[in-house]
Amino acid sequence: MKKENTLSKVNLSIAYRLFYPQVPLLVCAKFEDKIAAMPANSCMPISTDPPMVALSISCNTRTNSIVSRSRRFSINWINYDEKKLQRAIIELGSGLISKKRAPDKLRAVGVEYRLREGIPVVEESEAFELCKVERKSRHGDHDLFVATVLEARGSFDFEKYWKFRSYKPVLYLGSNRKKIEQLRSF
Numbered sequence: 001m002k003k004e005n006t007l008s009k010v011n012l013s014i015a016y017r018l019f020y021p022q023v024p025l026l027v028c029a030k031f032e033d034k035i036a037a038m039p040a041n042s043c044m045p046i047s048t049d050p051p052m053v054a055l056s057i058s059c060n061t062r063t064n065s066i067v068s069r070s071r072r073f074s075i076n077w078i079n080y081d082e083k084k085l086q087r088a089i090i091e092l093g094s095g096l097i098s099k100k101r102a103p104d105k106l107r108a109v110g111v112e113y114r115l116r117e118g119i120p121v122v123e124e125s126e127a128f129e130l131c132k133v134e135r136k137s138r139h140g141d142h143d144l145f146v147a148t149v150l151e152a153r154g155s156f157d158f159e160k161y162w163k164f165r166s167y168k169p170v171l172y173l174g175s176n177r178k179k180i181e182q183l184r185s186f
């Protein structure tokens with residue numbers, strides 16, 4: 001029998017979940033006194049020369065409006081062993097903190113950061129990139145931000161490639177329950 005005949009139909013509204021597990025990155029941005037932060041699975045490198053990334057952000061998010069105005073953002077790689085940051089991924093992605101309308105979302109969840117070229121960078125991140133938005137285009141209910149990478153830094157565990165001696169990537173399995181068990185590592 002053909003494999004196709006044994007596969008059940010997936011509702012298209014959850015087709016994106018076929019991509020799981022994914023490594024979520026923390027996206028941070030600042031405009032005036034507002035600090036945005038959210039986990040994002042939909043981020044990928046799209047050019048090596050010049051180095052560029054694409055990031056898809058829902059039009060309804062506060063991060064979208066802040067990145068649209070600042071035109072700068074950071075992406076931060078999180079180590080699974082940083083339990084506080086692991087929790088922050090869930091909190092920052094849940095929408096509950098956004099509803100509280102705290103001007104500084106990172107401070108609201110107790111995540112330490114520093115400003116680098118005016119862009120918030122997570123203090124305990126395993127690696128980060130600073131990005132400058134070149135283009136924004138609407139695709140369905142998300143905006144795609146195409147950005148140039150201005151600077152990239154990684155921990156000692158990154159020597160041209162990740163060695164995975166200390167860095168344990170976070171894997172997001174997806175869930176509609178806001179539970180820490182949504183995350184795994186390998």
Ligand SMILES: Cc1cc2nc3c(=O)[nH]c(=O)nc-3n(C[C@H](O)[C@H](O)[C@H](O)COP(=O)(O)O)c2cc1C
Pocket residue numbers: 024036037038039040041042043056057058060061062063064089090092093094095096098105142172
């Ligand atoms: C692990 C994880 C990955 C996510 N990836 C994305 C993503 O790539 N794009 C997106 O628009 N939302 C994504 N979300 C949802 C946003 O993080 C969520 O809507 C968040 O509350 C937005 O916060 P804000 O309104 O303060 O910007 C993700 C959530 C989680 C938990």
